[in-house]
Amino acid sequence: MQNNTAFSWEYFQEAPLVGIIRGLDMDTILHITKVYLEAGLSTLEVTMNTPGATKIISILRKEFSELNIGAGTVCSPTDLQIAVEAGSQFIVTPILDEEVIKNCVSQNIPIFPGAFTPTEIYRAWNLGASAVKVFPATQFGPQYIKDVLGPLNEIKLMPTGGVSKENIKSFFQAGAFGAGLGGSLFDKKLIKDGDYEGLKHHFKSFKSELEGFLS
DSSP states (O other): OOOOSOOOHHHHHHSOEEEEEOSOOHHHHHHHHHHHHHTTOOEEEEETTSTTHHHHHHHHHHHOTTSEEEEEOOOSHHHHHHHHHTTOSSEEOSSOOHHHHHHHHHTTOOEEOEEOSHHHHHHHHHTTOSSEEETTGGGTHHHHHHHHHTTOTTSOEEEBSSOOTTTHHHHHHTTOSOEEESTTTSOHHHHHTTOHHHHHHHHHHHHHHTTTTOO
């Protein structure tokens, strides 16, 4: 399946969160994705180190056309090619790989590369990043986002790693463009118990934290 449907920035801006799915089975992911959409969230990342990641991405693309489905933990041009062939609508990396960024830009695929220092962040943006994933964001917290945006105010930053319901509002108040969330969003106990209605309310509570920051 080729990347024949563009990433929807409109969907993303209505709920600028990237839910990061890692290491879950297909059946569980289908249940999660259904309530994710019902909760008003729109953008899901499946990490490439999840068993069967490409099959999962391909199936989610077919089953959930209203969502943005992308690939994460893309660390090389080979990973990128596999992810795009599976139908990924956007790409996320934990590192700054220039070739991956350039390839995405040339194919008009949104790319959120991982960077941390101001130099890395500026380099990623200059190469054409759609937004820069500041990872790991928990190390310095919202103040770091605010400090970086002081001189680099045109760059779109997406803190990832350690973003929770308790601090997500602070990251957006500091100027974050979006945020990536894994374990704090995909509550392990709710998933283990099969409490998908509870999980939907959990998802909604994150979106509620962002009232006033949504387009």
